[in-house]
Amino acid sequence: MIYSTLKKLFFLSAMAFVSACDANNVSDEQWRALEVNNTVLLTLPQGKVVIELAPQFSPKHVEQFSTLVKKGFYDKTTFYRVIDGFVAQAGPKDGSDKDKSVAQLAIEGEFITDKDWSFTPVQSDDLFAMQTGFKGGFALAKDNDSAWLTHCPGTLAMARGNEADSASSHFYFVIGQAPRYLDRIMTIFGRVVYGMEHIQSIQRTSAIEGEYAIDSREHTPILSMKLMADVPKAERIIIEVENTESTSFAERLTKRRTRQHEFFYKKPPPVLDVCQVPVRSRLIKNDKA
């Protein structure tokens, strides 16, 4: 009797889950574990950074980047183009053999969406797009027929030359106000989920008029960059991120839009900038255990 009740409960809850997925991919799980094969540990002199990759959106870029990371390609390269309020960019020396050894990639800046394509909506009539939202932890924007990951602080994307399909190994993190004019014409393929303060403290390389140029010996180096799966278990940093398909995240969006706290003695406009909605992380295990 107990067994059959349990079995029935299990069946019902499984059905509920399937139905929620069918409807709009909603789940009750507030947190989501990251896949170790899809997570990168970046070690800088100032600290460790964890990055989640986005193979579901930019498969070719993630494949190439992961292959390079596994080879230690980025170890000892430096952040050679770091503009405060804009981006921190790294890669091998321009035009070097190492640089030229990497194949160029076709851009993966946006993707077609059909009517069954689900996401967590954030804002209609956003300044830069018809609609913004989240999917799988990533901020996105969309119009009627396509969607694209959108440039927010912490975004990881491939740099390129003037040609659309000229990205290879150079990448950048966004470290300032979202440069959303780069959306669709650059390939975003990951985001920082831990240690963003270390990315923010990378040595700036651009001098303003009247300043001495920054000596390249001061550029922040990448001590190492590894797939988390290749890091010894004891040294892994295990992170979970907020599940942007959860009901709790949707509720948080609503609260953030309506600002009920008494601090808001006058209510702001009931709108949300998708890049100003933090997707939370929590630490499950640090690198010292």
Place this chain on the structure above:
Amino acid sequence: MIYSTLKKLFFLSAMAFVSACDANNVSDEQWRALEVNNTVLLTLPQGKVVIELAPQFSPKHVEQFSTLVKKGFYDKTTFYRVIDGFVAQAGPKDGSDKDKSVAQLAIEGEFITDKDWSFTPVQSDDLFAMQTGFKGGFALAKDNDSAWLTHCPGTLAMARGNEADSASSHFYFVIGQAPRYLDRIMTIFGRVVYGMEHIQSIQRTSAIEGEYAIDSREHTPILSMKLMADVPKAERIIIEVENTESTSFAERLTKRRTRQHEFFYKKPPPVLDVCQVPVRSRLIKNDKA
């Protein structure tokens, strides 16, 4: 003959200047010197930061802040609330005698604008406001009858309690994506014009779930904070900032909107986020000369 021609030329160009000022305050000066009585030198362990105050918009807050700065009020206080992607906040210990010694201020979050009120327009139908623009180097937003300084990275504003008129001495810098939902309900009274990278590297104080709390002994201290007028001349950092009322700045806005460079093989939407338009600074003299 030469004299009278020169005189005539002078007269004509002076007229043109006056007429441009009358129309919308346009000037041909690309750069603007900062007033030493209106500029603050903040010394952090990691470097020096220059702040321009905004007495034209928030006179009472600037007056109180300047008085405190002149007294050395902030020296040895710490940034005790620093949230990555949001704000770095400093002030005396909450509830201490020092804290309670400072008078509370009536909020100066917005101001009435009449039809002659001029500014450099950036964007209509911005997500958060009818209109955005710049005036005197400061990003602002407005509707039909009023305008307000808007929260962008580098903005300096007074913190407060739940009551509108409860700001006193605690202040914050914006260090992440513009939290524009704070517009009008906080008093912005300055902005960072030099050394923003040092503000970005202030020790974060908020731990995520699962992390150890940050020991307060690690909080970044303010080594000193002085009005530039009170700094010995040899140690002053002299900065000029882009004149946001200049024709060259207006042209830069147009270029930034239309993105003519071949890098933009596909054009972004012809819109501008006022917080993503850098107002440039240039260094006239550093603190070592």
